[in-house]
Amino acid sequence: MTTLFLTYQPPYDWQWMTAFLGARALQGVEQQDGEYYQRTLAVMHNDQRLTGWLRLRPLPERDGVELEVSPSLSPVAEKVAAQVRRLLDLDAQPQLIAEGLGALAENAVGLRLPGCADRFELVVRAILGQLVSVKMAATLATRLTEKWGEPVSTPFAALTHLFPSPAVVGQLTVEDLRGIGVQARRAAGLIGFAQAVAEGRLPLDDITDVQEGIKRLLAMPGIGSWTASYVAMRAWSAPDVFLGGDYLIKQRFPGMTPGQIARYAEVWKPWRTYATLHLWFNNDWQPDTP
Numbered sequence: 336m337t338t339l340f341l342t343y344q345p346p347y348d349w350q351w352m353t354a355f356l357g358a359r360a361l362q363g364v365e366q367q368d369g370e371y372y373q374r375t376l377a378v379m380h381n382d383q384r385l386t387g388w389l390r391l392r393p394l395p396e397r398d399g400v401e402l403e404v405s406p407s408l409s410p411v412a413e414k415v416a417a418q419v420r421r422l423l424d425l426d427a428q429p430q431l432i433a434e435g436l437g438a439l440a441e442n443a444v445g446l447r448l449p450g451c452a453d454r455f456e457l458v459v460r461a462i463l464g465q466l467v468s469v470k471m472a473a474t475l476a477t478r479l480t481e482k483w484g485e486p487v488s489t490p491f492a493a494l495t496h497l498f499p500s501p502a503v504v505g506q507l508t509v510e511d512l513r514g515i516g517v518q519a520r521r522a523a524g525l526i527g528f529a530q531a532v533a534e535g536r537l538p539l540d541d542i543t544d545v546q547e548g549i550k551r552l553l554a555m556p557g558i559g560s561w562t563a564s565y566v567a568m569r570a571w572s573a574p575d576v577f578l579g580g581d582y583l584i585k586q587r588f589p590g591m592t593p594g595q596i597a598r599y600a601e602v603w604k605p606w607r608t609y610a611t612l613h614l615w616f617n618n619d620w621q622p623d624t625p
Contacts, residue, residue, distance in 0.1 A: 337404040337412040340397075343425040348445035349393045351616075352423065355449050359469065361460075362477045363484065366493040375487050375497050376418075376452060378411045386497055388489045389415055389452075391423075400425065405489070421450040421572055432574075435606040439613050439620060448612055454539040454570040455532055456498040458552075461562050461569075462525050463517065478515035483507065504529035524557015531555065545573040568608045577607035587614050588622055 357367030365374040373390040387405030394401055402419055404412045420426055424447035433440040440446070451457035459479070464472030483503050484496035505526060512522035531537040537555070542548035545567050552563040561580055567573040577600045578584055579593055588596045599622060603610035614620060 336406055337409045339402045339404070339412060339416050340394075341400045341402055341416060341420060341425055343398060343400070343423075344428055344430075345395075345398050346429055346445035347393070347395065347398075347447060348443065349395055351443075351445070352447055352449065353393075359473060361456075361473060361480060361498070363480050363494065363496040364456075364498050366491065368491075368493070373491055373494060374452060375489060375494050376408065376415065377485075377497050377500065378408060378414055378418075380411045380414075384500075385411055386485070386487055388487075388491070388494055389419065390491075391419060418452045422452045424448045424450055424572070432606050432609050436603055436610055436613060439603070439610060439617070443613060443617065446609070446612060446616070448572065448574075448608060449569060450572055451569050453498060455501050455529075457570050458528065458539065458566050459498075459504065459525065461565055462521060462528065462557065465521060465559070465562060475516055479504075479512075482515065501529045501533035505533045521557055524555065528555050528558065539570065542571055545571050545576070568611070573608055575605045575607045576611070577603070578611045581611070581615075584611065584614050587620060591622070 353367060353372070356365070356372055360367050365372070370392045371390055372392070373388060375386070375388050377384050377386045385408055387407035389405070389408070390403040392401050400419070400423065402416060404415050408415055427447055429444050433444040460472060460476050463475040463479070467475070480496050480498055483499040486495060487497050489495070507526055509519050509522045509526065512525065513519055517525065528537070532539055537551060548571060549563045549567050552558045552566060553560065561578065564576050564578055567576050577597065579596045579600060585596065588599065591599070600607055600610060
């Protein structure tokens with residue numbers, strides 16, 4: 336086993352991040368177990384797919400995270416560390432972001448952007464989550480994993496499967512997915528997306544221009560503007576995406592049109608992703624009225 340120590344700039348609201356990841360943990364693939372978060376993972380290395388697990392826990396007194404990587408993933412330990420940095424937003428500069436957000440962030444400077452360890456998995460879960468509750472989205476993702484995820488051996492009873500690969504999801508039929516409760520049109524979109532990733536037409540891990548990435552996602556049937564923006568936030572760590580069309584965000588600006596909300600949000604550039612996050616989780620915030 337390889338153990339690494341990853342540093343970050345404090346403050347960091349670990350209680351919030353732990354609750355966020357725990358509430359969305361995908362059965363069989365991830366688990367929040369006390370102070371530990373652990374999950375299965377597949378990583379490409381020299382055209383080979385290595386599989387295994389990672390386990391981490393925050394060490395706030397040292398402003399760091401202890402990361403354990405399974406022996407099978409030791410050759411790609413640095414790659415796994417980079418994925419964990421993205422998952423936990425360890426490279427964020429909280430003071431700089433808080434300065435940019437002003438009053439919106441003053442009571443929660445330690446709030447970080449939850450990223451992802453596996454971009455394909457995140458997009459699939461975002462597509463499954465369209466127009467359904469967080470709980471229902473997790474249920475659909477669990478059924479998908481139980482049926483088509485590859486079994487994997489780990490020292491943790493709760494970690495039993497890898498999330499299904501793009502190639503596997505790309506070979507499913509609409510009827511397959513309807514069988515686990517996915518609506519037909521969404522199922523077709525999901526299969527088309529998986530095929531594009533499997534065939535290299537949509538290189539999720541190599542997108543460097545976020546706007547270009549959003550454009551490519553929007554060109555795919557079944558992926559709307561909210562989903563594409565949400566993916567940009569969590570898969571590509573884009574710091575300046577504002578989800579102005581989001582139902583809850585709109586509730587925060589009563590009586591304002593989408594155009595007025597977008598103009599108001601410009602004050603938070605270049606940190607509008609973090610503004611979106613703060614607005615989601617700050618029930619007491621109210622816009623200044625001129």
